[in-house]
Amino acid sequence: MAWLEVSWEGRDGRRSRVGLCSLAALGLLVLAVLTYLPPLLVAYRSHGFWLKRSSYVEQPSIRFRHEVLLLGLLRGGGGGDFVGWSSFPACNRLLGARLRVPLVSAREEDINQDGIMDLLNFWLELPLQSSEEMVGIQLLLTFTYQLQRMSTFVMQSMAFLQSSSPVPGSRVFVSGDLKLHQRQPLSHAGLDNRYNLSVINGTSPFAQDYDLVNIVAAYQERNVTTVFAGPGPIWSVGRAPSEPFVIQAIIRYPVELIVYQPGFWEMIKFAWIQYVAILLIFLWIFERIKIFIFRNQVLTTVPVPPVSPVLSYKEHQS
Numbered sequence: 001m002a003w004l005e006v007s008w009e010g011r012d013g014r015r016s017r018v019g020l021c022s023l024a025a026l027g028l029l030v031l032a033v034l035t036y037l038p039p040l041l042v043a044y045r046s047h048g049f050w051l052k053r054s055s056y057v058e059q060p061s062i063r064f065r066h067e068v069l070l071l072g073l074l075r076g077g078g079g080g081d082f083v084g085w086s087s088f089p090a091c092n093r094l095l096g097a098r099l100r101v102p103l104v105s106a107r108e109e110d111i112n113q114d115g116i117m118d119l120l121n122f123w124l125e126l127p128l129q130s131s132e133e134m135v136g137i138q139l140l141l142t143f144t145y146q147l148q149r150m151s152t153f154v155m156q157s158m159a160f161l162q163s164s165s166p167v168p169g170s171r172v173f174v175s176g177d178l179k180l181h182q183r184q185p186l187s188h189a190g191l192d193n194r195y196n197l198s199v200i201n202g203t204s205p206f207a208q209d210y211d212l213v214n215i216v217a218a219y220q221e222r223n224v225t226t227v228f229a230g231p232g233p234i235w236s237v238g239r240a241p242s243e244p245f246v247i248q249a250i251i252r253y254p255v256e257l258i259v260y261q262p263g264f265w266e267m268i269k270f271a272w273i274q275y276v277a278i279l280l281i282f283l284w285i286f287e288r289i290k291i292f293i294f295r296n297q298v299l300t301t302v303p304v305p306p307v308s309p310v311l312s313y314k315e316h317q318s
Helices: 023-045 089-098 212-219 264-295 309-317
Strands: 003-008 015-019 054-058 061-074 082-086 103-109 119-126 134-147 152-169 171-182 191-195 224-229 234-236 245-252 256-260 302-304
Touching (some): 061 103, 061 212, 082 089, 119 134, 152 234
Parallel strands (some): 152 191
Antiparallel strands (some): 015 302, 061 082, 103 119, 134 152, 171 224
């Protein structure tokens, strides 16, 4: 008859065994099922067993593409009188008499000297005629945005600044962060360049391709975008007729919390930790139950006689 050794009874070295085709063996099987299966059910039913989303911190690598689209609303224009400028020759040709060529300065800074740019200082001086007064602006700047700690994610993004004032101004100042906005998590590995497309079709001869409504609407169809976030713009008044209208923008590139889809092994690791944490409790409880059952012969077992040291030595010599 085949035997199965079932347990050590404490520290006294006594062991027990049961037949493979016995009620005690069936009891051992039931105890094993009750030990290992319920922790799995408890971990699964408590939610969060499978890690569907995770996150990490990374400062993105952002570079200004020197692509600018500017519209300025003039006082008394009623939405129709405006001036503008862009870095795209085709758009400037469409502006015609409303074109104003500005003086532009853009400087990116790496404050902590880690090889990643931290902010953009943007300065624009827009010349106006003596009779023109600025009461509103719409400014669009484009960037190259890259993440590479987990997956390599590359896209072309934008910052859109819009502001107006009831009083004609001489200068507007804005300061804020270029923040990442996700509607879905990124992948945990590989290359993702699905949004590495131009925000503005700078070669198009058609006016609708430079309409800010169309540009922003198409951009917002993406699942991953950037938005300019910060306090409201500050307007300064008192522009002399010969002075240009000044736009000053400080755009910071902050450290981001990136949401991503975990890989298979990360999901298994997270689930295994939860399962083992609950399993240890069940192992302790059912080990005590098993000792009680077999020590008190609730299920019949056969003691294993201790092996004599002398006999063991002779058997070894033979």
